Amino acid sequence: MWSKKEKDIARRAFEMALEREGLELLRKIKEMARTAENRKDIWQIHDFLTERRTEIDQKYDYRYSVLIPIFGRLVREEWIRLDELEGLDEDKITKIKIMASLE
């Protein structure tokens, strides 16, 4: 169960992670495009975008039932910091920490 306060925290952290990951992708695409020289390079950008888009679409799945593992992954990948989840109950934080250190 997620309280109203927890839902607000979760939503904000989720959006922040997505925003950061989007900006990083933007930076990468700009760099790839800037240095691209031929058709092969263009198709490489396309393949890369196809892969990243699929990954991002699958990862950012805002359902409360899967939010704990998602936050675990986002912390592990450093798109959010644990302190940005402050205010979630201790049990959730513990689970997220465990998930974040897996793999």
Add this chain to the structure above:
Amino acid sequence: MWSKKEKDIARRAFEMALEREGLELLRKIKEMARTAENRKDIWQIHDFLTERRTEIDQKYDYRYSVLIPIFGRLVREEWIRLDELEGLDEDKITKIKIMASLE
């Protein structure tokens, strides 16, 4: 039927058109990436590339049985000029001209 000489001319014109279209796409992608500001812009680049790649893959089909309509289209779209096909027999040139002016 395509003579050896005609095949050489056709191949060179075909490659030249593909090269030019690739360079134009490269220019466009660089510009889109340069001015992109957010995730929506990135997905727009991806959608655009998916569409252009499919179109280019389908269009550049080097089989002698379909080369006349392809050259017609490439002339119409200005990826090659008629004088770059000089050396093909008159009958082929006439058909290409007709195809080029269709639509």
